[in-house]
Amino acid sequence: MKFSTQEEYGIRCLLRIARATTSNGLTIPEISQFEGLTPSNVGKILRLLRLGGFIESARGQTGGYKLARVPEEIIIGDVLSVLGGKLYEDGFCSVHAGVEGICHNSIDCSIRSLWTTIQNLLDGVLSKISLKDLTGKDELIQIMINN
Template sequence: MKISTKGRYGLTIMMELAKRYGEGQVSLKSIAQKNGLSEHYLEQLIAPLRNHGLVKSIRGAYGGYILARTPEEITAGDVIRVLEGPISPVEFEEEEDPAKRDLWLRIRDAISEVLDSTSLQDLISYEDKGNMDSYMFYI
């Protein structure tokens, strides 16, 4: 399984909101500029995150977005599932060899465990320690 730019940039949005949690709304324009990303693309990603209750939008001249829950309560798995769909390394059929099926299920469960046990707070804490250069979003 390879996480696309949707998942990677979605995590970037969520991490930026987590860093500013409790300080008020953050504009997508500021996130795009800070990270060298397309604001238009981020607008496409924020809609499903809002629709699934991970972020809230604030309207007005100084509008933007805030996390709907604390950074400790939102996991990387929440974000990836919204933007990438179900976590599965391969498409497998019911009639496939049971040994291979078990392997794919164990891989899926291991990936899910890592994503579901990593909160936004974990990610921004890791980044704050200066380890961001070695952190990869690939699974």
């Protein structure tokens, strides 16, 4: 399993915006230059972030992008969902489920059990990491241990 480039670039752009100091926010050309991406590509990615409610845009000559909320309230798990989807989309295994919603009768369910176990593990971690944790100076490992 891999991270998509959209996830990587999306988080990067979001970090740039989070760290920007100018009051107008950052423009597409600026982010584009910082990250070495084409303006078109940045525009496409920022669109997703905007639709996801993580950033807000201003048009016109003094336009640009800013965070839509404070970094503490921007959860990395949510951002990754918007950029790359969930690890495994389910809707399966609703019948015949054993304890804790996991069954172990068929091969299908052996695998779903694995996938959902991993998914729950990841969700648990990613739902506790905010954009602030990435911009700050503390170690991620320490943050995870404390939560």
